[in-house]
Amino acid sequence: MAANAPALTFIALFLPFLGAAFAPFLVRRFGAGAAWLLALAPALVFLHLCGFLPEIAAGEVVTGGYAWAPSFNLSFSWFLDGLSLSFALLITGMGALIVVYSGSYMKGHPDQGRFLAFILLFMGAMLGLVVSDSFLMLFVYWELTSITSFLLIGFDHGREAARRAALQALVVTGGGGLCLLAGLVFLWNVSGVTQLSLLVHLEGGLRESPFYLATLLLVLGGAFTKSAQFPFHFWLPNAMEAPSPVSAYLHSATMVKAGVYLLMRLNPVLGATPAWEILLPFFGGITLIAGTMLGLRQTDMKLILAYTTMASLGLLVMLTGFGSPHAVEAAVLYLVAHCLFKGALFMAVGAVDHEAVVRDVTQLGGLRSVMPITFGAALLSALSMGGLPLFFGFLAKEEIYAALAAGNPRAVFFTGLAVIGNALMFALAFAVALKPFLGARTEATRDVHEGPVVLLLGPVYLAVLGLLGGIFPGIAHRYISSPMASAIADEKVVIDITTVPHPGIPLLLSVVTVALGALVYWRLDAARAAMARVLENLGPGPDRGFDHFVSGLVRVSVAVTRFVQPGRLEIYVTATFILLALTLLVPPVVFGELPGLPDLPADILVQEAAFLLIAAVGVFAVLRAKDRLTAIVSLGIQGFAVAVIFLLFGAPDLSFTQFMVETLSVVILALVMTRLRLSSADHRPPGQLLFDAAVAAACGIGFTLLLLKSVEAPFDAVLTDFFNAYSKVVAHGANVVNVIIVDFRGTDTLGEIAVVMITGLAVLALIRVRAGGKASQEEEGR
CATH class of the missing domain: 1.20.58 (Methane Monooxygenase Hydroxylase; Chain G, domain 1)
Incomplete structure (x- = not known):
């Protein structure tokens, strides 16, 4: 690695944030053309990261960073291997296309600058997440992706649906973030390291720890919420309230794969256990089938793609935890293929929506003649998503079946889920890529024309890349697929699959998948109606349950607040002193640390007595x-x-x-x-007086016991000697007490002064409020 690489990498990681800071200004100055300037930020980062490809492909890793708080082993550090580099290239490469696409899609929007700033902020957060080495850095960027996605989903904040979707995504992924934080704390305490580069190469110990299961469940809580796994899947389809560039970027290629990234990253230390190989395939399989089934019900093209994204994430999680020899390779190939075809499809749907202002497949038709380029990009992407030969998606599907197909019942079950899920995704892909473009023109498509070139650049590029990757897979395998799989498996893995069909079980399962998918596509209307009836009979799902949960949480919060905050100062003071008394008295009694009775001094002076x-x-x-x-x-x-x-x-x-x-x-x-205006005398009833006296006595006894226990210990003169020796030399003060208060304990003293000042201000405010109220009453009386 070059000598200046760490500094350049540090700058590269902050380029998207710098672009976000200048986005509003550039849009005001250059209009929609500012998108080209802003796209330079991710493009330059992409080119910088490409420089590491030969090194990573050779099996090396690139680390760097800067110490932040060395005493706590905290640093701003990055870790590039095949996994993190591949994700970083997807984020920045596709990010550059999305920024350019957004410039045309949002052209003329009064808040285009704000939108581009949000996109770049998210890009920087996601980039930081996948290259983070420090646990703390990982968590900070993880939460930043949730915050920036909240801003993007709720971009059109004038609509209630957008606000609800943004809040829902923030609540679900934010809750998962708290689980992840706890999981990282467990990892830190069990392993003793705070960096992923050290953790993934840790020799044993973690799987045998009694805290392994708790750690795993907490990490899965973070990953499942972020990657929309059942039963936390409902936020992803609702996030389609965001503009199409957001859907194409966040919800197909980047944010929703953050959870998958985390699982792949921790596979070397948490994987290969019964819990891992049961929980991940189980929830991944449910998510795969639920996503495709729910997608059948939809007619909105973005919702169809959203549910297939959910299904694809389930497939990735299932493969990551399956544990067979080729499962990791299959997950890697499918992840890359999914980014290409789903990003292209979302952008193609965005182009249709931009021109026709309609996304319902039942209201669209005949667009092939007026939007041929968009149709071509969508068709190529659907062919890859359907897993047909010559496309990168075909490589992924063949590897999936090679990984899953076996003779044991577990393999047969999950292979069946994969076939059904892939077949339904085949049908849904062509529902989006063919239905709006074939047939006769409709009322909604009467005045539609092809979108501008800038709007077509992204989908065409990604669709063609998916084709070229399938025809010439060697380069992709050498620099992306194999290093990525090697990082996940923590051993050298070489992927060499090509588009040449190989007779065997995987090819046979591919044929079954295509045939079943074509059948569902042929009978799509009937399948949609049948699924609608099924969902109707099932009743409200998790989405409605979220609303009930939030409303119930608000009601409980109000009730608890009214109980603990009734507005009476005496209750607050009493509760505080009761807690203080318990804190002082319970531990010594429970742990047998009560002090002995002190000996009364025999020579007490008269004045002291x-x-x-x-x-x-x-x-x-x-x-x-x-x-x-x-x-x-x-x-x-x-x-x-x-x-x-x-x-x-x-x-x-x-x-x-x-x-x-x-x-x-x-x-x-x-x-x-x-x-x-208080009564001059105390009118408390005897019972209240007795209770208050008991609380006061308990606090007094507690402090007495604490002081007696403190003075029982032998006197340690280390601090005394230190202050006596250094007060004059270091602080240049002869009065040791003053030096301690002002210099050695200066911050504590400042805090104490601040507390006294705040108390005084509060008393002053209370007096003025009371005085003002009294004056108002006198005025009213007059």
């Missing part, structure tokens, strides 16, 4: 006071007595501080009492 007696008299005076003002003044007696005791024991600084605090406390409390 006198002031202790005065403090006791002060307490008695407070208890016997007839009005509040007398009680406040009597309370100061104890403080002054304690201050004198400090003085007698040779601590004049502490004594002076105590005198000042007690004086100010009495003055402020007296001022408050004279300004607030």
